Amino acid sequence: MREGAYFFAHERQRIGEMKTLATPLGLAGPGSRSTTERSGAQFFDRRVAGVALSVALAYYLGAKIGFALTFQPHPVSVLWPPNSILLAALLLTPVRVWWVILLAAFPAHLAVQLQSNVPPMMILCWFISNACEALIGAGCVRYLIDRPVRFDRLRNVGIFCFFAAFLAPLLSSFLDSAFVAINRFGQDSYWQVWRIRFTSNILASLTLVPFIVTWSGDGIAWLGKIRRARILEAGLLLIGLLSINTIVFYKLAPTADSALLYLPLPFLIWAAVRFGSRGASAAICALTLLAIWSAGHGYGPFSTRSAEENALSIQMFLIVMSVPLLLLAGVIEERSKGETTLREREERISLAAESANLAFWSINFERRESWMSDKGRAIFNFGPDEHLSRELFLSRVHPEDRNAVGEAIERARASSQTFEFEYRLLRPDGGTRWLISRGRYLSNDRGGIRELIGVAIDITAQVEADLQLRLQREEMARMSRVSSMGELTASLAHELNQPLTAIASNAAAGRRLLAEGTPDLEMFEELLADVSSDARRAGDIIHGIHHFVRKSEGRRCPVNLNEIVQEVLRLLHSDLLGRATAVETQLAPNLPAVDANPVQLQQVLLNLLTNSLEAMQSTPIGRRRIVISTKCDDTSSVLVSVCDSGGGLPKEDLDKVFTHFYSTKPNGMGMGLTIVRSIVEAHGGKLNAENSDEGARFFFRLPVKPKSETPEVT
Amino acid sequence: MVDDDESVRRALGRLLKSAGYAAETFASAEDYLAREIFEGPICLVLDVRMPGLKGPALQEALExxxxxxxxVFITGHGDVPTATRAMKKGAVDFLTKPFDDEELIEAVKRALERSKEQLRKRRERREARRRIEKLTPREFEVLSFVVMGLLNKQIAAELHTAEKTxxxxxxxVMRKLGATSVPDLVHFSQRAGVSPARKPA
Known part of the structure; x- marks a missing residue:
């Protein structure tokens, strides 16, 4: 050992020299400026030195233990730890420092072997074969498993068992036996040497490597983290395992029933199930050491036959016990890790669901299970343990949407496909929420339906914003209709006021001149000519309304008057509410289309309705009522009527309503109905007024668009 | 009278003549401004809406x-804001066409009276100014103090001279302005627009 330490110190010096050489090649060396390179240098200086020192130490001690566990009188090593220690060291360290590990192990090897009078050549050969075994095992495992090597997955344990614990001893043992044969060391045949080395190395790899790998590193830290109850459990397990091992392998007579050998098994399984790979490897290690020590000292069931036979059978027993336990521990850890991952994912999903107003849900038909995220249960107002079903779901859907949603689900189920639908939820407080549901039927191996999964999104805010936007747009449309009407009347008023002022002033001037009694006849003639030309001018302006209407006509298209009625009622919605007026519509179904300008027809109806509303200003609030009806009483025209309860028109004025400047309103210009009539007449229709029981009724007919006409012709 | 509509112009001219006025008609505000100066009371019967310079604009220009x-404004469709503005600026009346002939003649009569009164005031003012201009600067100073109500003694102190002077x-001053008493003098100064104790520019 002292020799080894000396050699190691010497070695360090050499490493230092090599580093200096390596620097120009881009490898880590002292004096490098970047932090990574400096840490690399430190790694070489401290950690690698520490690891190398402990490997050398462990190798030496391992060899001593190996010698201690030989079966006398013929020295057969049942368990040879140094190779496993080397393998474990390679598995735990980066590949670039492997050569340091191997170099560190060599003096330890030398120190051990020199004590047992082995020729130097043989010592060297053994080191080579041992190093080969460790390199093969660690190389394969490292290649197949991403760092760090852990025994927490079935795949990892399988790879380790096959490549490191089986293949590496198998291959290196050929080399080892060949070296023994070439050096003519000992009396055993080639195959005897091969078999002894093979089995002892398998056992060592299986028992020691997992123990070292799982407990070095964070193993100790893990002990500090576990709860007190677990420590108590571990203590109980340890006591139980040690005592049962002692009973089976030490106290039991060699002739006892061999079935009793399996007594430690429950404890081993306990260790694997409850403590994973760490527990299993520790338990296997304890079992192995105790069993071999007892057999080596002539106790227990493996002490009855010759040393070789005893060794082989104890090796076989321990190998057969270890492999399944390691695999079991791997499976257990993999599953618990999978559960943790799943739980974390579920938590993440539910967080996402909460923040995005999402409801995740699933219904498993085979297991009769259902699940829904907490947020979802809140949205749908389901109890925390309520089982999900279509009936329960439909009971929350707004009655008006229930049929459609039910059909959509049925369709999706029939075709086993993805579905999506929008619907309303009726909340217990009477409020409604808008939702979109997306779902998918998952089928099982037999083509039946296994599961239904889905997500529901609360889109109420979005829908309400859309609605708000639509209302605003409608209000704007209404304003523009009303203001274009207002502009029309204002401009007409201005136009008409000029000739009227002139006529009135001329008349007044004439009267004054006559009163003065000095009528200038020439002047009178001029005056009267002016009056008649101004009167003509006023008439022309009135006729110009037709022209005006036609000018703002735009394109005509087939129009459904029922739709126009609905639109105008929407535009006037707030006015109707504000004036507490009830509106009844009697719209004929299947109304034929008329060829018209929809905007102008809207103006007509707006005007008639506004007239009705104004006529009912003095009507008591409960009796304000407008009836709008559409009718198709013959095939050639459509009749629209607006009926109010505003008391009606004065009887003598019925025929004057549509003449210009007729107004029953104190500030009315008397132009609205004139324009309405102009529009109706421009569309080839006729506007009429009559008195009904309670008020006035305005109605107009528009010709139906002939079916044979194509839109291009019109 | 100013109106762009010829028949209205002719008819109103006739009506005013029949009422005994010397009526002169113009087709536009610009024509009116280009006329020869008439030194006498004038009533202007003015249409609001005309091509070119509008009635209210002419009113401002004359003022x-x-x-x-x-x-006296006449208009085809009277809107309240225009009428209010015109009346505030001193119009005698605002008539909406078609109007009663008595209405118009009454308004014209009032307008001419007002115009006559204004002319009279102007003449007096001009006369007063003419006389004041004849005063020497010292005499004007004395007048200003007298109008302020100062006694001879006080004025002498103010101007550092003897009461006799x-x-x-x-x-x-009294002689030059043709005044016989102090109130007469004050009245005269007011007509001429002389403010007390201030020298003319």
Missing amino acids: EHGACEQI IKVHRGR
């Missing part, structure tokens, strides 16, 4: 020049 025209100045 800037300190003209004596009094305005002030008496003489005061007598000259």
